[in-house]
Amino acid sequence: MNVQEIRPILSALLRNRTGAVLVALQVAIALAVLVNAVYVVKQRVDKIGRPTGIDVENIFVVTSAGFGAGYDHSATVRDDLAWLRGLPGVRAAALSSGVPLSGGGSSNTVYKTPEVKGEGTPVNYFLVDEQGVDALGTRLVAGRAFRADEILPEDPTYHEPMPSMIVTRALARALFGTDDAVGKVGYDGLGRPITVIGVIDHMQGSWVDWDKLDYVGLLPRRAFGPRATYLVRTAPGQRDALMKLAEGHLSASNPKRMIQHVRALDYYRDRSYRSDRNMAIFLVVVTVLLACVTALGIFALATFNVSVRTRQIGTRRAVGARRADVVRYFMVENWLITTAGVLLGAALALAVGYSLSRAYQLPRLDLYYLVGGVVALWALGQAAAWQPARRAARISPAVATRTV
Amino acid sequence: MLAMRHISKVFRTDLIETHALRDFSLEVAEGEFVAVTGPSGSGKTTFLNVAGLLEGFDSGTYLLDGVDTSGLADDARSRLRNEKIGFIFQSFNLIPDLDIFDNVDVPLRYRRMKAAERRERIASALDLVGLASRAHHLPSQLSGGQQQRVAIARAIAGDPKFLLADEPTGNLDSLMARQVMDLLEQINEMGTTIVLVTHDPELARRAQRNVQIVDGQVSDFRPYEPHARPAPMAAAATA
Numbered sequence: 001m002n003v004q005e006i007r008p009i010l011s012a013l014l015r016n017r018t019g020a021v022l023v024a025l026q027v028a029i030a031l032a033v034l035v036n037a038v039y040v041v042k043q044r045v046d047k048i049g050r051p052t053g054i055d056v057e058n059i060f061v062v063t064s065a066g067f068g069a070g071y072d073h074s075a076t077v078r079d080d081l082a083w084l085r086g087l088p089g090v091r092a093a094a095l096s097s098g099v100p101l102s103g104g105g106s107s108n109t110v111y112k113t114p115e116v117k118g119e120g121t122p123v124n125y126f127l128v129d130e131q132g133v134d135a136l137g138t139r140l141v142a143g144r145a146f147r148a149d150e151i152l153p154e155d156p157t158y159h160e161p162m163p164s165m166i167v168t169r170a171l172a173r174a175l176f177g178t179d180d181a182v183g184k185v186g187y188d189g190l191g192r193p194i195t196v197i198g199v200i201d202h203m204q205g206s207w208v209d210w211d212k213l214d215y216v217g218l219l220p221r222r223a224f225g226p227r228a229t230y231l232v233r234t235a236p237g238q239r240d241a242l243m244k245l246a247e248g249h250l251s252a253s254n255p256k257r258m259i260q261h262v263r264a265l266d267y268y269r270d271r272s273y274r275s276d277r278n279m280a281i282f283l284v285v286v287t288v289l290l291a292c293v294t295a296l297g298i299f300a301l302a303t304f305n306v307s308v309r310t311r312q313i314g315t316r317r318a319v320g321a322r323r324a325d326v327v328r329y330f331m332v333e334n335w336l337i338t339t340a341g342v343l344l345g346a347a348l349a350l351a352v353g354y355s356l357s358r359a360y361q362l363p364r365l366d367l368y369y370l371v372g373g374v375v376a377l378w379a380l381g382q383a384a385a386w387q388p389a390r391r392a393a394r395i396s397p398a399v400a401t402r403t404v
Numbered sequence: 405m406l407a408m409r410h411i412s413k414v415f416r417t418d419l420i421e422t423h424a425l426r427d428f429s430l431e432v433a434e435g436e437f438v439a440v441t442g443p444s445g446s447g448k449t450t451f452l453n454v455a456g457l458l459e460g461f462d463s464g465t466y467l468l469d470g471v472d473t474s475g476l477a478d479d480a481r482s483r484l485r486n487e488k489i490g491f492i493f494q495s496f497n498l499i500p501d502l503d504i505f506d507n508v509d510v511p512l513r514y515r516r517m518k519a520a521e522r523r524e525r526i527a528s529a530l531d532l533v534g535l536a537s538r539a540h541h542l543p544s545q546l547s548g549g550q551q552q553r554v555a556i557a558r559a560i561a562g563d564p565k566f567l568l569a570d571e572p573t574g575n576l577d578s579l580m581a582r583q584v585m586d587l588l589e590q591i592n593e594m595g596t597t598i599v600l601v602t603h604d605p606e607l608a609r610r611a612q613r614n615v616q617i618v619d620g621q622v623s624d625f626r627p628y629e630p631h632a633r634p635a636p637m638a639a640a641a642t643a
C-alpha cells in the first residue's frame with residue numbers, strides 16, 4: 001500500500017464522509033475506553049494476584065464464641081487446639097487474634113527510639129501462639145518462631161508490654177532499613193522495647209487496599225475470649241474434608257460455645273477482593289460490548305457502502321479491476337477510517353488516562369496499552385470490513401451495463 | 405479483431421430460461437466501425453457484455469484479438485478488459501465521488517502504470533474530448549454530454565484496441581448525441597475498432613457496417629451505403 005494508491009480512495013471518502021466520520025468517532029471512543037479499561041483491569045488482576053506469603057489454599061478458619069455462665073475460655077481453646085492438632089492431615093493449628101486478608105484486624109505503631117518521636121511505623125499485628133508461623137504457612141528466613149513457653153497470657157486491656165516480635169521483611173526494612181533485623185529493637189507507644197526474634201519472607205495482612213499491606217508483625221500472646229479464632233493449615237487437598245470434620249466435632253464438643261463459622265481462608269480473600277473483581281468483570285464486559293458495537297458499526301458502514309456502490313464496483317470491474325483490487329479498495333478505505341478514529345482515539349485515551357490517574361491516583365497509562373489498542377482496533381476494523389469487501393468483489397462487471 | 409462463433413447465452417431464473425444469444429456468430433475486423441441495432445430485448449447488450457468479457461457464455465467460441473477467451477481465469481479476463489477494451493455505457497457510469505481527472509485515471513491505475521505516464525495519458529484523452537479545462541470538476545458539475553465525453557476519455561486513455569459502446573447516446577439530446585458520434589468517428593479514424601449499439605438509425609448509418617440482432621441472432625448484414633434509405637429498423641425497434 002502506498003500514498004499513490006490511497007489518494008483517490010481518500011478523496012472519494014472525504015467527499016462522502018458522514019458515515020465515515022461517525023464510524024471514526026466510534027472507533028476513537030472505543031479506543032479511549034478500551035485502552036483505559038484494559039489498563040485498569042490489568043491493575044486489578046495484578047492486585048488480586050499479588051503473592052500473599054500465606055498458604056491460602058490449604059488454610060481454614062474456625063471462629064468459636066463462648067457464651068453463658070461457666071464458659072471456660074482457656075480450657076476450650078486448649079481442648080480445641082489439642083483436638084485440631086491431633087487430626088491426621090492437619091499441619092498446624094493456631095489461635096489468632098485475626099484473619100489475614102479478611103478486611104478486619106489490628107494495628108499499632110512501632111517507633112525506632114524509646115523517645116517515641118516522629119512518625120512511627122504502622123504495624124498490622126496478629127497475636128498468635130507457637131504454631132502461628134506454621135499455621136499461616138509463612139516462610140521464616142531468619143531467627144526463629146515462638147516457643148510455647150514464651151506465649152503470653154490473654155490481655156483484654158491491650159496494655160501489657162510485648163517483649164518479642166516476628167516481622168515481615170518489608171516491616172524490617174521499614175523499621176530498621178535492613179532485612180537483617182533479628183535482635184533489633186523497636187519501641188511501643190510507651191517506649192517499651194520489642195525485640196525482633198524472627199523474620200518471615202513475606203506476608204500480607206488484613207486490609208488488601210492498604211498500601212502497607214505487608215507491614216505485618218506476629219506477637220506471642222493468647223488472644224482473649226470469649227471469641228476464639230483458629231487458623232488451621234492442612235496437607236494439600238485435605239482442607240475441605242477436614243473442615244467438615246472440624247465443624248462436626250467442634251459444634252458438638254462443647255455446649256457452652258457456638259461455632260460461628262468454619263470457612264476456607266480463600267473465602268475471606270475473595271470477599272476482600274470482590275469489588276476489584278466485579279470492577280474487572282464489568283470493565284471486560286463493557287470492553288467486549290464496545291468492541292462488538294464498533295465492529296458492527298464498521299461492518300454496517302462497509303455493507304452500506306458496498307450496496308450503494310454496486311454500479312461503481314461493476315464499472316471498476318468492467319474497466320479492469322480484479323476481484324482482489326475491489327477487496328483492497330474496501331480494506332484500504334476501512335483502514336483510513338479506522339486510522340482517523342485511532343488517531344483521535346489515541347489523543348482521547350491519553351486524556352482519559354491522565355484524568356483517571358489524577359482522579360484516582362492510578363499510575364499513568366502505559367503507552368504499550370495504547371499501541372496494543374491501536375493494533376487491536378486496526379485488526380478489528382479489517383476483520384469487520386472483510387466480509388462486505390468479499391461481497392463487493394463478487395459483484396459482476398455486467399451490472400455496469402444492466403440498467404438498474 | 406473479434407470473432408464469435410455459435411455463441412449461446414442463456415439466463416436462467418427460477419421461472420424462465422431466456423436464450424439471450426443463440427447460435428450467434430459475428431466477426432469484426434480490425435479498424436472497423438460496426439453499428440448494432442435491434443429491438444429492445446433482442447440481445448444487444450448481452451452480445452456487448454460477452455464481447456467485452458463482462459460476462460461469460462454457455463457454448464461456442466469467442467476469439468478476442470486472437471486470444472481464445474473461453475476458460476480464461478477471472479483475473480486474466482480483468483486484464484484483457486483493462487488492456488484491450490474500452491467500454492462506454494448508456495448511463496456514463498462515472499464515479500460520482502471522483503473528479504474528472506481521477507475518473508479517467510481509474511483504468512490506468514488498474515494497469516499499474518507509472519504516475520507520470522498516467523498524467524500524460526489523462527491529459528491527452530481529456531484534450532481529445534475537449535474537457536481538459538474540467539479536469540478537477542466533479543461529474544455532477546458537467547452536462548450529460550460532457551459526462552459521456554469524460555467516459556469516452558476514460559475508455560480510450562488506456563489506448564485499447566476495441567471500443568464497445570452500449571447506446572452511448574441513449575441519454576443525450578440529439579446535439580450532444582451528434583458530438584459524441586463525431587468523437588467516436590474521430591477515434592475510429594485513429595485506428596480503434598468500434599462496436600456501437602444504438603437505437604438511432606441516423607447514427608447507425610454513420611458506421612461502416614450495420615448489424616441487426618433479432619431474437620438473439622444476427623439477422624442481417626448490410627455493408628455501409630452512404631445514401632441508402634433508412635432500413636426497416638424503425639419498425640423493428642418498436643416491436
Ligand SMILES: Nc1ncnc2c1ncn2[C@@H]1O[C@H](COP(=O)(O)OP(=O)(O)O)[C@@H](O)[C@H]1O
Nearest residue numbers: 415416422424443444445446447448449450451
Ligand atoms: N441478467 C439477466 N438475467 C435474466 N435475463 C436477462 C439478464 N440480462 C438480460 N436478460 C434477458 O436477455 C434478453 C436480452 O437482453 P439484452 O441483451 O439486455 O437486450 P437488449 O440490450 O437488446 O435490449 C432479454 O430478454 C433480457 O430480459
Ligand SMILES: [Mg+2]
Nearest residue numbers: 448449450570
Ligand atoms: Mg441493451
